[in-house]
Amino acid sequence: MDTLEAAWNEIALEADILRRMPAFPIWTDGDSWITAEFDQDERGVLPHHGSWMVGDLPAILWFLASGEDDPEKRTERHDLALTWSTRLANRTATRSFASVSHMFFRGTLVGMAIAGEKNLEPLALAAAKTISDRFLEIGYMKSFGPPEDHEYPFTTVDDVINLTVPLWYAREKGDEELAAAAIAAIHVIADGLIRPDGSTGQVLLFDKDRKPTRVDTYQGYSPDGCWSRGQAWGIYGFATVYRQTGEARFLDIAQSMADYWMDRVQDDPSPIWDFDLPESEPKVRDSFAAGLAYAGLLELAEASDGVRRAELRSYAKHMVEALAIKHVIGKPRGHGIVAGAALDVPHNHGIDSSVIVGDSYFTEAVWRLTASERRSITPRMVPA
Template sequence: MTSIQEGQTPAAKTGEALDAALATVRANISAFDGSYPDDTTSGGVYLPRPAKGQFPAGANRGWTTSFWPGMLWLGWELTEDEQFRGAATANIASFAERAEKEIDLDTHDLGFLYTLACVAPWRLVSDERGRSAALLAADHLMTRFLEPAGIVQAWGGLDDVTQSGRTIIDSLMNMPLLYWASEQTGEDRYASAARRHTAQLRDHIIRPGGTTFHTFYWDPVTGEPLRGSTQQGYTDDSCWARGQAWGIYGFALNYRYTKDESFLDAARTCADYFLDHLPADGVAYWDLDFTDGDEQPRDSSAAAIAVCGLIELATWLPDGEARAHYRERAAWIRDALTADYSTAGHPESNALLLHGVYDWPSSVGVDEGTLWGDYFYLEALARAVLPDWTLYW
């Protein structure tokens, strides 16, 4: 386990931001009281995840619940406070039950869910139930791998004709679960699927000029690439900011496991376009087609994801000048979040970051805190003060 030691004190503003963030996470342990908050805040405050169908309020459903235990594990690593570890460990049973009983698993986001909730405790404290649950999730994720297209279907049941052959750029972040499963089992089939999927996104989801589609379709029978579109961006041809940030981090993580130079190049392509289309304060508008002067909301979550992705990208670049460039840009964005988008000094909010966007076209979670934005902001702060931090991904 890593922890902050004497002599490793970060810059004052980062330290203060980290203290404020951890205080909020600690307060949320009792506020959430064993339930799961909604995807985003409402008026700056997280409410319990609403009841839906068979699920009561606060139930473990949807794709974002793992960002809460992810924050708790980070809190434990940063402080060695057993309150964080106890609260984080308490979540494993719910995720194990979800995997064992196949509850709400019709999504590629099993990587998000089980990497943070179950792989992390396996890496940190050798939790066997976490390991077993994560392997079950990896097996279920493999059922979504479509031949001959070589892609993991994003959403819906495999018999859903409206979603068949569709993947999205977020999926890159779900591939580390499959690489981990290969490491654990010695079976290459998991890693092979992840490599093929990432190669397909490299070849088709990145457009000329360095922008990305949010979503792309393949013919599920022939494997032929068909068309790109968006679900949450401004238009099919615009560049959704969070998707571009997923591209930076996701391609860099896939390079970590494969050492395929084309994946590193893809991450750098996504990074350069993202950085070249930021407003003056460094925090992206929700779609990169917008910039200073446009009356559009920012997406602090895209900024937080990008910080982590830029640091991961820099880690693997052989050129020292390029490494320094991306690290400096990451620090610039992180500092902007700390200064103007964090909830430090805003005790009325139980989020870590303000001014995020979930789904602008659907008017969901616009100008609110987001669970994933909070997690990646805390990860960004952890990376700043723990340079030898071992990734959960």
């Protein structure tokens, strides 16, 4: 059995434990899971509650269903994934934070893209309308707070992914104004946060007139540094919005961010939580950032030419295998898929844990590396 096959088996075994939970798993705290109740909607949105992470177990289950070769087991896994996705239904009207978009990207659009599940379309459309209306009312993808709330006037590099849902919705509705606004908002993030060397800041603050003012951080070491998971969000996000829009700038940014990642991540597949951490600080590593980045590099590979595609896939495969050996294969059962995550080091949340979002993107990375042997499907939201 090779490393990817062993990792896939571990994913399936852990998912069979997770899917029996009476609530959405979010991250581990020692031997137990922090969870979000099925009936929770607007409560607990700041900053690391499960409100934005509840779509990721459904995504894991969709990848497992799509990757199942046995028809009977595939149907069983498909039905299970659908059950978990439909548990998001009470959250379609949530306007309190931007990452409701991520919730439904993972929880519904993945299933629609890789499994052709049409029953998720009404759920996805209802959520996408709420997300898009909130975005248009505020004028940028404001990370936290409803439109009438003037606190937290910022967007983040993470929000590039959150703009994928308005882009998808604009395509579904033929809404050119919404599409243009979403693309403009992505350019604002690119202008404000992506540096010439391909690294990224995390937080872009706005004034009362919706004009960007300065760069800050919440989860990084400093505003001038590069939080490694922010770099991973950017790789995945810009690669995805390039595939949606065809805007060459987004592809160039994703390539530059990928080069920065590959230059900075050397012998250990799991990066230090901030690439610019002073030598005097403890070297906490983040497997969540790693799984997200390697899924993003594989998405970027799909948009790249033959030589670059091969380079990205080879690098991602090597790193996913190394990550699996270090943090997945042989670890205690019932503690999540990928150990060694660092959800938020500055605020001491989820250190040396498993985080369901990191588990989800690691699952996607393994799925992408093995899917060509099954049906050559990649999870995309618009046709190539």
